[in-house]
Amino acid sequence: MIKVESIDYKYEDGTLALKNVSIDLDKGKVIGLIGGNGSGKSTLFLNILGILKPSKGKIKYNNEPIKYDKKSLRDYRQKVTMVFQDPDKQLFYSKVYDDMAFPLRNLDIAEDEIKEKVNASLAEVKALDLIEKPTHFLSYGQKKRISIGGALIMDSKVLLLDEPTSGLDPAMSKEVKSIIKNLSQEKRIVVSSHDMDFIYEACDYIYIISKGEILGEGVAEDVFLDKDILEKSGLEKPWLVKIHENLNLPLYKSESELLENRD
C-alpha cells in the first residue's frame, strides 16, 4: 500500500505547505486526515496522487517509490484515485453516463464492459436512476453521488476522499458514511475532513495535520482524547468523546452503539 515518507512540499513562492509529513496507509482500513482550513490536507492528497511532486522525501506504492513519467503515473492513477471536494469541478461531461465512462474510455475498454461498470458503480452509490440525466439538473447531493461513483468505476486499490461530507445534508452524510463502510471491505480509503463526528465514526486510524505538519496520529479512540493537539489544530472533539468525558459514559464508536447500550 501507500507510504508517504517524510515529504516536504514547497509552493512556487517558497512557502512550505507540507513539512516532513509521513503517513502509512497500512495503519487502518479507513484512514482519517483531519485538520483545519488550509492545514495542507488537499496538498497532501495531490502529492499522494502524483499531481504535485514533493520537494523532499518519497511516496511509495507497494514499497516502490512512485515514478513521475507519464506512463507510470497513468498506471498509478488506476490504482489510486480521488473524489474531489467540489463535485461541480469533478464532472467534465454534461451527461452522467458519459462522465462516468470517461476514464474507462480513456483506457480503451470495450463499451459493453463500460456499460456494466457504470451500472455497477451507480448502483453502489444508489444513483442508477440518474444515468441518462444531464449533470446540470442534479442537486448537489446527487452530483456528489455521481462524483463518488465516477471514482469507483476505476476499481482502484486506494480511494482518497477530500471533504466528502462538506455541503451535504445529514441524510446524505449518513449515506456517504455507509458507502465508505461498504467500500472499505475491498479498498483502502483515506478521508479528509474537519467534521469530527463524521471522522470519528467512519475512520479507524487518524492523522491530525496542522500548518503542514502531522501533529498526532493514532486509533480513533485515542487521538480524540488528546485535548492539546486538537486545540492546537483548531479542531474539536467529536460529541461521542465529549459525552464520554463529561457524562461518565463509556466511549462509544457510533451513535447506534450508544443507543443500543444505554440501559
Add this chain to the structure above:
Amino acid sequence: MLIIDKYAYSNRLADSDPFLKFIVVVIALAITTTIRSIYINIMIFAMMSFMTTKVAGIPLDKYFRILSIPMGFLLISTITILVSVSKIDIFVYSINMFDYYIGITISSMEESIYIVTRVVASMGAAFFLGLTTPLNNLVKVFRKLHLPKSIIELIVLIYRSIFIFLEEAQEIHTGQELKFGYSNFKNSLRSTGLLLRSLFLRVLLRYKEMVIILECKLYDGEFKTGD
C-alpha cells in the same frame, strides 16, 4: 448553466442519430448557400424551426430568444450593406447631407433581404443541430469524419471553457450586485473592470483544476466517445 446545453441534453431528439441530423443540416446549408432564392431560404428556416421547436420540443419563446442574440449582429451588419453613400441621388429613400446622399437603393434592398434570409436559414439549421445534439454525439460525428484529433480536442475544451467562463462571470456578477456594485453608472464601470480582472484569474484557476481532473480521469490527449 448554459440554456443551449440544457436543451441539447433534454430535448426529444437528443438520442436520435447524430449523423442523420448532421447530414440534414449540411444539405440545408448547402442549398441555402448555393441556390439564390429568398423563398427556399424562408422554407428552410421554417422547416428547421419547426423541427427544433415542434419535433424536438424546445419551447418557442426560448428558441426565439436564443435566436435573437445572433439576430442583433445580423441587423447591424445588414445596415452596412443596405445603406450606401453617393454624390448623385440614385436612391429610393435618401437623406441629403452636405454634398452627399445617404440612402437605400433597390439593389441594396434586394441584396439585404436575400442575405438576411440566407443567414436566418443557416442559423436555423445550425441551431437545430446545436440545440438538439449533445456534445458527445457531435464528437461522434466529427470522429467519423476523421477530423484531426487536436481539432476535436479543441472543440471539446473550448465548449467546456465557455461554461467555466460563464459560470465564473455569473458568480462574480451576483456577488458584486449584492454589494451594490451596479447601483449607478460609475460603480458599474468599476465593477465591470473588476469583474474582468478577477474573471481572468478565476478562469485560470479553474483551468488548472480541470487539468488535474482530466489527469485523474486518465485523459490522454484524445476524447473518446465509445464507438
